[in-house]
Amino acid sequence: MKGMKGTRARGLTLHISLIAGVLVSLFPFYWTIVMSTHSSTEIFQYPPKLLPGSHFDENVHHLFQKIDFFGSMFNTLVVAVSVTFLVLFFDSLAAFVFAKFHFPGRRALFVIMMGIFMVPAQLQAIPQFVIMAKLGWIGSLTSLVIPAAANAFGIFWMRQYMKGSIHDELMDSSRLDGCGFLRQYWHVALPVVRPGLAFLGIFTFMAQWNDYAWPLIALINPDHVTLQVALSQLNSVNGTTDYGMVMAGALLALIPLLVVFFIGARQIMADLAKGAIR
Amino acid sequence: MTGVGAAPTLGAPADDGVRSAAARRPKPRSVLGYWRLYLAISPFYLLFLCFGLIPVGFSLYLSFHRWDGLGSMEYAGLSQYRYLLSDSQFWNSLTNTLIIWAIATLPMLFIALVTAVMLNSAVRFKNFYRFAYFLPNVTSVVAVAIIFTSIFSTNFGLANAVLQGLGLDQVAWLNTDWGIKVSIAVLMTWQWTGYNALIFLAGLQTIPSELYEAARVDGAGPVQTFFRITVPMMRPIILFALVVSTVTGLQSFTEPQVLLANTNNTSTFAGGPGNSGQTMVLYFFQQSFDNNDFGYGAAIAWGIFLVVAIFSIVNWRLVQRGEK
16 A cells, blocks of 8 residues: 555654654754763863763862852742742732732733733833832842732733633632631632642742843942853953853753753743633 | 631632632622731732832833942933943844844754654653653753853863864854854753743644644655644644743843853953853843942843733734634
8 A cells, every 4th residue: 555655764764853853952952961061171162072071070070160050040040949939929819810800900910911921121120220229139039039029910810810711700709708818818829830830830949040141230240140140251261261160061951950840841931822722 | 827717817718620600609798807918919029019019110220320339329211221222232132132142042942842742653652761861951050051151161161162073163252252152052951942832732732633634645754744744733822932942031130140151351341352142131130230330230230121022923923813
């Protein structure tokens, strides 16, 4: 049968093309490993070394001499964890109100919130910097945490989620049982929307971990920065750079992020796509 | 704030289910009766007021003044906007942004769509593929830019090693006008193709398979099916992806900033030799935080806002027309 053979050949071509795509996707990660395990002399040789070398320890040693790697990672962790918890709490609380209650001004407040979505960050950057300076927060992690503690995206996302998953009957019966607002939020709403919170939490954590532009401006002391800013300092030295060291830094900085992504990958990919189609 | 036993003071549940009886409607009562609800949504609005609304208003005020952040403000009227219109470096940054956006976004969306079609017809290893394709997108832009700096390095970069191996001339990727733009675009394409492919894949799964059956019966090949059925059916989602990549692409900052960091001599926001990779947002940062020209920086920010708004409206129009 001709059809059978054609299908198999087509399936093979399909998987070969898809695997070629995977190789392009993953190659830069592999290349980071290769570069971070070679000394500078090896890196400057031609033809380039395509397999991992044996100088990783040395490069990591240089890295730790050059920047306070764990200090800046700790700063990043403090910011990312605090922001994630604040966002989960404030956003889900506000979303619960918007999804399940009537009150004067609800529509207007919601429209205002969605309008804020559209304002580009540059319009806020200079005045934010000035306000932070007035408050004395420039240079401290507070300047990163507080402005990020609640956001329109998270409220909108959680509201959509709650509208679909918290049924009115559940709200009514809990009210008849004498549940007040906070107890309804904590004991009725939150348990139902756990998957939605998981997505928002992972998404927020990763966004904070990777944030760069504002920390670059707000943390003026070069010895007290977040991981991404510290990494960019490594790369911005003029002239010859110790590339093995820089790549070792990039590699180590990726690990915590990849761990979080491995844990939440399925959820993240499914929910991002869902959001686009809605 | 104790919520216990406070049932009567709560707002009624929203009526998005079946509205059963008039009893569900909230009893008329003073606005203050809803204080718990207002309190619950207040954190966002307070933060928005302090770090959103006031800053936006202030930046408008600032754009009509000259200010270095320390001394006193000096009223400048419209002069900074007038200067913006004649500022060749701003126009250069706008052109750079648009060129980089175009050579990154158009191939990206096309490759993503083709990838999504292939993924949709693959039965095995689907989850593995999705995972591998999405990985670049979760990686930090700083790390990605550092990795690509090494790939495009003139002296030891892999790109030049490959060219040399093929017997071709080497290219000073991060030192020439087009080299810089292509490098930034390649970085963006690598990072965002998988994300868009996943979005397209989700959209493909909503196309009824009868359409493909009918096309097959009519003897259409894969290429014909792709352009006659897949592309038209996917139009709304392609436009969604286009809108997202336009808004993010027009505000690119980290990619050129880190990628060109060690070729910059004058400013960390210069965008490489000849400002060839200086995007609008990089120029904004340069004027604001390198030159401490806060007033002019604010005027540039409003210029960027206008450009993004115009492109968003054009995109929106396209979406509207697609829905008719």
